[in-house]
Amino acid sequence: MSEDIAVAVTGLHKRFGALEVLKGVTLAARTGEAIAIIGASGSGKSTLLRCIPLLEVPEEGEVAIAGETVRMRLRRGVRQPAEPAQVNRLRAQLGFVFQSFNLWHHMTVLQNVIEAPIHVQHRPRADVVAEAESILEKVGMADKRDAYPAHLSGGQQQRAAIARALAMRPRALLFDEPTSALDPELVGEVLLVIRDLAEEGRTMLIVTHEMAFAAEVSTHAVFLHDGRIEEQGPPTQIFRDPTTDRCRQFVQRHLNR
Amino acid sequence: MSELDFLTDTMSRLLTGLPITLQLAALSVSGGLVLAVLMAVARAASRPAEWLVRGYVFVLRGTPLLLQIFMIYYGLGQFAAVRDSVLWPLLRQPWWCALLALTLNTAAYGSEIVRGGLNSVPAGAVEAALVAGMSRFTLYRRIVLPIALRQALPAYGNELVIMVKSTSLASIVTLMEITGIAYAIISETYRALEVFLCAGAIYLILNFLLTRAIAALERHLNPHLRRAAA
Ligand SMILES: Nc1ncnc2c1ncn2[C@@H]1O[C@H](COP(=O)(O)OP(=O)(O)O)[C@@H](O)[C@H]1O
Ligand SMILES: [Mg+2]
Numbered sequence: 003m004s005e006d007i008a009v010a011v012t013g014l015h016k017r018f019g020a021l022e023v024l025k026g027v028t029l030a031a032r033t034g035e036a037i038a039i040i041g042a043s044g045s046g047k048s049t050l051l052r053c054i055p056l057l058e059v060p061e062e063g064e065v066a067i068a069g070e071t072v073r074m075r076l077r078r079g080v081r082q083p084a085e086p087a088q089v090n091r092l093r094a095q096l097g098f099v100f101q102s103f104n105l106w107h108h109m110t111v112l113q114n115v116i117e118a119p120i121h122v123q124h125r126p127r128a129d130v131v132a133e134a135e136s137i138l139e140k141v142g143m144a145d146k147r148d149a150y151p152a153h154l155s156g157g158q159q160q161r162a163a164i165a166r167a168l169a170m171r172p173r174a175l176l177f178d179e180p181t182s183a184l185d186p187e188l189v190g191e192v193l194l195v196i197r198d199l200a201e202e203g204r205t206m207l208i209v210t211h212e213m214a215f216a217a218e219v220s221t222h223a224v225f226l227h228d229g230r231i232e233e234q235g236p237p238t239q240i241f242r243d244p245t246t247d248r249c250r251q252f253v254q255r256h257l258n259r
Numbered sequence: 260m261s262e263l264d265f266l267t268d269t270m271s272r273l274l275t276g277l278p279i280t281l282q283l284a285a286l287s288v289s290g291g292l293v294l295a296v297l298m299a300v301a302r303a304a305s306r307p308a309e310w311l312v313r314g315y316v317f318v319l320r321g322t323p324l325l326l327q328i329f330m331i332y333y334g335l336g337q338f339a340a341v342r343d344s345v346l347w348p349l350l351r352q353p354w355w356c357a358l359l360a361l362t363l364n365t366a367a368y369g370s371e372i373v374r375g376g377l378n379s380v381p382a383g384a385v386e387a388a389l390v391a392g393m394s395r396f397t398l399y400r401r402i403v404l405p406i407a408l409r410q411a412l413p414a415y416g417n418e419l420v421i422m423v424k425s426t427s428l429a430s431i432v433t434l435m436e437i438t439g440i441a442y443a444i445i446s447e448t449y450r451a452l453e454v455f456l457c458a459g460a461i462y463l464i465l466n467f468l469l470t471r472a473i474a475a476l477e478r479h480l481n482p483h484l485r486r487a488a489a
Contacts, residue, residue, distance in 0.1 A: 055390045086394070094392030104383035107483055108405055118391035121401055150483035163387075170391065 007069060008033045008174040008205040009054055009096070014063035016049050023049045024060065025229035031174055036206040038216035038237065041226030042252060047209040048101075050226065051178050054207070055093045056083055067092040068173050094122050097167025101179040103159040105151040111138065111162045112147040115169045123170070130169070137165045141195050157188030161195055174205040181212060213256045217241035225249040269444055269457045277461070279354070279436040283426040287361035288419055294362070295369025296408075299377055300399065302370070312370060319367035325428050327364055332356040332432045357429035365422050372418060376411030377403065409480050416473035420466050427462070437461055 010030035016023050023046045031037050039047050052058045054065060056072060059082055065072045070092060075084040083089045105114050115134040119125050138144045141161040151159050160180055167175055180196065181189040193215050200206065200219035210216050216223065216237070223240035225233045225248070233240065233249045241257070244250040298315070301308040319327070335341045335350055349355040380403050388402045408415075430439030441458040445451045478485075 057386060057389065090392040090394055092392075093390055096390065098387075098390035100383060100387065102383055104381075104387040106384055106387065106402060106406075107381075108409060108481075117401065118388075118393065121397055122392045152483050166387075166391075 006033055007031070007066070008035075009176075009207065010064075010066040011050070011053060011060075012064045012066075014050065014053055014060045014065075016046075016053060016058055016060045023229050024053070024063075026063070027226075027229070027231055028063075029224060029231065031205055031207055033173070033205050034203045035222055036200045036204070036208065036220045038220035038223040038240075039207060039209045039226060040211070040213070040216060040223065040240070040252070040256075041232075045226045046229045047226055048178050051098075051176050051207060051209055054176060055096055055098055056089050059083065068095055090122070094118070094170060095173045097164075097170050097172035097175040099160070099163055099167050099175065099177045099180050101182050103151070103156070103163045103183070105159055105163055105166070107151050110148050110150055111143060111154075111165075114151070114162060115166045118166070119169050119171075134165070134169050137168050138162075140198070141165045141168075142191070155188060156184045157191045160184065160192045164192075164195055164199075168199075174207065175199065177206065177208040177210070179209050179211065181210070211256060213241060213253060225252065227252075265448075265450070266453060266457060269454055270461075272444060273437050273440050273454075273458055273461060276435055276437040276440040279429075279434060280423070280426050280465075283354075283358055283361060283429055283434075283436065284419075284423045286358055287365055287426075288422050290358075290362040291365035291369050291422075292415075294366035295373050296404065298366065298370035299373035302374065303377055316367045316371060319364055320371075324360065324364050324425055325431065328357055328360040328428055328432055331360045353429070353432040353434050357426075357432055357434055361422065361425060361429070364425070365418060368418050368421075369415065372411045372414045373407060375414065376407030376409075379410045380406045409477075412473065412477050412480065416470065416477075419469055419473065423465055423469060424462060 007030050012028050014024045014027040027046075027050055029037070029050075039050065041047050049058055053060050054067070056065065059074075061081055070088075072092060073084040073088060074081055105111075106117065109117065112131070112134060115138065116127070116130045119130040119134075120127055135144065135147065138147050141164055143158060143161050143165060146154060146158060146162070151162065154162065160183075164180075177196065181192050184192065189212070193212065196206075196208070197215070197219055208216065208220070217240075220237045223234065223237045224231055225240060225244070225246070227248055233244055233246045239245070240249065241253055244253060298312045302312040303309075331350070332353060335356075341347060341350060344350075350359075384402055384406060385398065388398045393401065426436055427438035429436055430442060433439070435443070437458050441454050444454050448454070
């Protein structure tokens, strides 16, 4: 597999009990690509995204990060990563942004941002802090570096969470509905930050219901339906002229909101 | 001897037991906390460990501490293996027996308190640590335990207060801590009321200081829960 592929999943199948959520999904993000992932609620978008850092372990299929395939094994009939150390190493090359921010509430914004670079990547503290400060500047959170998450708005918390992801110097950024938990008036400030990242040419996979935003920032779009990729293509196709009825209906319903 | 002289004399004699009381309390509580964390974490990590810890908690929490002290002080010596072991020079001393019983006892309660703290750690905080590539050890050291112990602190504070009072049971195996000295003074003077009042006052002051210290620690560790922005 090429080094140029930042993230790739091949033939993913994921079940929760009797419910098969992913039914064979194959997707690759080349370095510099921004892939928008859209689809109805329950279609498996989050599950797909969570399979990449192995927060969910697929029963079938492969995950590769920066060209390195995660090695798997069967233990008492359950598939799991063969080497936790490999998974940890590969996870540290990704940045994951959750719908509900998931900041560490006992730490300040700055402490959240420098935590993993120092304690996972073992980079020198002074360098990490300096870099964290410039990242916080970039996401407009420099003045909140010493604030605790509980004292911030949702939009500020999500921008801090994005800064935390960026501080890992990730090969790819994964966003799972980054604005869905926000009050409507706070959505814009977060989208603005993500748009800047897209303009920098960052590799991103973005699950979102913000169609206009997705159409604008993505280089490639994927429509997920019932655990399968129903349609994919350039954003001009997916958001303006989809070939499948389902995708057309879905996009229209969401564009007109 | 005037009443006041008697009280000050009693107080100063009782206070000579303070170091033993403080040692027993501080050492049992620190050792107990380490055991409690180990048990709570082990319990969450593996099935067999869970059953072992549950059994341990069941027995230690369900029987009187006084009996546990008796069992260790009088009971252990019945086993030849214990008498022949390298620990026997320690286990024949009342101080070590009382410390052992107090530690094992508070560890049982503590593991339940820490378990409650562990359960309160938000799944999202753990997932954020996992996607950042943290190993299990780093995850626990940097994220899970700091959150869990903050959460457990108020309940743990209660346990500390109880432990300070529980040290008085050590008097039953001849230890001259505060309560043991109180017995001795009463058997000389037959003035039970005054002596026990003095002893009670010492425990009261100790626990007053302790609860204030715990409250200060709570405030210090939880700036994120304060109202005003930092
Ligand atoms: N941990 C889980 N256990 C059981 N079912 C789950 C779990 N996570 C997701 N599901 C189910 O899988 C389906 C797809 O979920 P998800 O990937 O979150 O969809 P989406 O993000 O597209 O809304 C849903 O029916 C959901 O209820
Ligand atoms: Mg979702």
